[in-house]
Amino acid sequence: MPVPSKERVIELLADPVEREGYDLEDVVVTAAGKHSLVRVMLDSDAGLELDEVARLSHVIAEIFDATNDFGETPYTLEVTSPGIDRPLTAERHWRRAQGRKALVDLDGESVTARIGRLDDGVVDLVVKDGREFAVRRVELQDVKKAVVQVEFSRPDARELDLAGGVPEGRVAPADADASDDVNEEVEGFDK
Template sequence: MPVPSKERVIALLSDLIHAKGFDLEDVNVVSAGKHSAVKVMVDREEGIDLDALPALSRDISEVFDGVSDFGEAPYILEVTTPGIDRPLTEERHWRRARGRAVRIELADEKVDGRVGVLADGVLTLVTRTKGVLATRSVALTDVVKAVVQVEFSRPKADEMELAGGVVDGRPAPADSDAIVNVEEPEEGVDK
C-alpha cells in the first residue's frame, strides 16, 4: 500500500504538531516504489534547537505506526525546518524574519531592505540607498514574493535600531554598543 496523501498526513499530524508547540509549514509526500518519503516541515517562534526535531520525529513515527495508511511499505520520514529560501507568505514568517535582509517583489518593483516591525498587516522595511537609511511601509497584501537574503556579515546597528531592535537569539550587530535587545511579543500580542 502506498504512503498516504499530503492531505491525510496533514490531518494525522496537525493536532500533534500544534500540541508540541510547532507550526506545520508544509508536507511533501513522494511515492516512489520502495523509496517513498514523507517530508514534514515545522517551525516555531522561538526557533528550533538540535534536540527538538528528533523528539518530534519520534512522536510523528508513533502516529504513523498507529494507523494502517502506510501498510507494510517502507518509507523515509524527514522532519525538518523550512530553509532560508522559503518564501515569506504568512505573518508569522515576517515576525520570525525581523532584522533579516529581504528582497521583496511588489507589482511594479523589487526592493531590498531589512525586515522591521509588523503591525496590522503592514511591515516597516528599512532601506539603505546611497548610504542613507529610510523606512518604508509595505502592506503584506501588496507583496508578490519575498525571500530572506543570505548575509555574510553582521547588520549595522543603525539598521537594526530602525528595524525594531535585535531579536533575542540573533547575533548582535557589528557595532552593537549602539543598540538594545528587544523581547518578542507573546503569540497574538502586537507591539
C-alpha cells in the first residue's frame, strides 16, 4: 500500500494540529521507491520551537500509526516550519511577517517594502521615498505575489517603528542583540 495522498494526510492532521495550537501550512508527500517522505509544515503566531517540532513529530507519528493508511510502507516523517521563501498568501502570513522586508508584486509594479500592520484585509507597507520612509496602504486582494526577503543588516529604527515593530514571539530581522547575548555567554565560559 503506498503512502496516503496529500489530501488524506491533511484530513488526518488538520484538526489535531489545530487543537495543538498550530496551523497546518502545507503537506508534501514524495514517493521515493520503497521509502517515501511525508513533510508536514506547521506554524503559529509564536513560531515553531525545536522542542515543539520534536513533540509534534511524536503526536503526528501516533496519528499515522493509529490508521491503516500507511500499511507496512516505510516512510520518513519530517515536521518543519515553512521556509522564509514561502509566499505570503493568507492574512496570518502577513501578520506573522510584520516588521520583515518583502518583495511585493502589485498590478504593474514590484515594491520592496517593510511589512507593517494588517487591518481588515489592508496591509501597511513601509517604503523608502527618497531619503524618507512613507507608509503605503495596500489591499491584500491587490497583491499578486509577496515573498519575505532575507536581510543581513539591522533595519532602520524609524522604518521598523513605522511598520509597528515585530510581533511578540517572532525574531526581529537581522537581530544584532542576539549576537551580543552570545558574546556575553562566551566571555563567561571557562576555557
